[in-house]
Amino acid sequence: MNIRFHILLSAGLLLLFASCKKTEVNSSATTSSNSAVKLGLYEADSSIYKLLFIPVPKIGTQTVNEYLIFDTGSGGMVIDAHEVLPASMITSSGFNFTGDSTVVNGITITNQTSSITYGADNSTTEKVYGNLAYANVTVGDHGNTVTIQRLPFFLYYKGVDNAGNMLSTGSFDIFGVNTEYDVTFSNGGYVASPFSTYTPAAGLTKGFKMEALGTSNFSLAGTYVPDVITLGLSATDLNESGFTQHTLTPVSGYGYSVIIPSSYTYGSKTVNTAYAVFDTGTEPYSYMEDNTASTTPTLLPVNTAVSVTTKSAGFNYNYSITSSDYLTYIENPIASGSDISIISLEYFLKNGYMLDYENHRLGLRNY
Incomplete structure (x- = not known):
């Protein structure tokens, strides 16, 4: 995988x-x-x-x-x-x-x-x-x-x-x-x-x-x-209260998955079951998967509010779409071929990220 x-x-x-x-x-x-x-x-x-x-x-x-x-x-x-x-x-x-x-x-x-x-x-x-x-x-x-x-x-x-x-x-x-x-x-x-x-x-x-x-x-x-x-x-880094830690799931033969079970909202719509990856390699769009969405990808309009919440630890990431930043597509997994939502590089502009390889944890932080 x-x-x-x-x-x-x-x-x-x-x-x-x-x-x-x-x-x-x-x-x-x-x-x-x-x-x-x-x-x-x-x-x-x-x-x-x-x-x-x-x-x-x-x-x-x-x-x-x-x-x-x-x-x-x-x-x-x-x-x-x-x-x-x-x-x-x-x-x-x-x-x-x-x-x-x-x-x-x-x-x-x-x-x-x-x-x-x-x-x-x-x-x-x-x-x-x-x-x-x-x-x-x-x-x-x-x-x-x-x-x-x-x-x-x-x-x-x-x-x-x-x-x-x-x-x-x-x-x-x-x-x-x-x-x-x-x-x-x-x-x-x-x-x-x-x-x-x-x-x-x-x-x-x-x-x-x-x-x-x-x-x-x-x-x-x-x-x-x-x-x-x-x-x-350091021990101070690992226990830093600003980071919300998520325990990662092992995937046999492939290490530990950084796919985080989540929910998210966009505008007035809530998707209760989702899986998110925080990815510096994706830009300029985020890709949010919704199995009730049209099979044609939809670019959310300017000023749409988006909120992502991780299930296990309750970390919350919010943003609002502008004409040039935080651009977000809503996709149907049937058409996209994946049920994994991708949170783009723009998360990292104002937020922190940590990976602990020994204890298999991923930390997210709002600044």
Whole structure:
């Protein structure tokens, strides 16, 4: 099972990131040995939609200029092989090597193959094909970096849309951080959040918290904002009263689901049984599922009030739709192909998020 999520990419925006230069790269966390690691994100805005990028300056033995979409809607690093391997190794049907595995540029590529499907609904399905790979991966920028040893990730050799058309290089470079596995393989291997693979300093719990992003730092070129992510949770973090904690449900062979049983209202309509994902990888729309709605997706009008309440813990998230923000579609699961509602990146503008990988909890916070 893979949580569905919708990523809207701008070729122009990605080109801006590809042209960026590193100002400083460090091979280990710059914080002290008994403290959490602070990481920054690039906050980008094409004027149509917003995106978060996390910098990855090194994969294996090679320095790269990679900016991956920071995504709470999936679990695992997914990267296009054309950006890290010689072109001679890559074909439209797979990688050129024999045996169980090979090592290129410090990247171990295994013969374990799979695919990942993305999309907000049946009409937007896109798929990437690739192999399980391992490498030491450095994450971060401006001196705030951490190196994750032998990180398992999905190295894809091609991507296609739902009509079979080839996607452009790097279209689905993702840094998925949730507690589900992006993909599993026949040998028992799997791709999970890079943050869950990282072992923090003694006394800290595996996990991260994310501060509210605000709205002032988003720009076309992407503004680097330090210390958005705290990697490694202290006892104070875990017991912070501002976060409402939700115990996550295990899914056999696929980690722990971040799908939260919820209810929601829009205008005067209440949907009592719903399932929600809080997803930085979805923008500019949220997608709310209602099995009594029309099979044609409906965009809610400006000034419609929307309220989402989680069932187990009673966390409440409210917003009102404007002409340019908090845009929301109402979909019928019969037409969309899923009963999972997606709460978009705009939740994160004014609210906090926490994942505790060890105790399998997800925290939500109103600021």
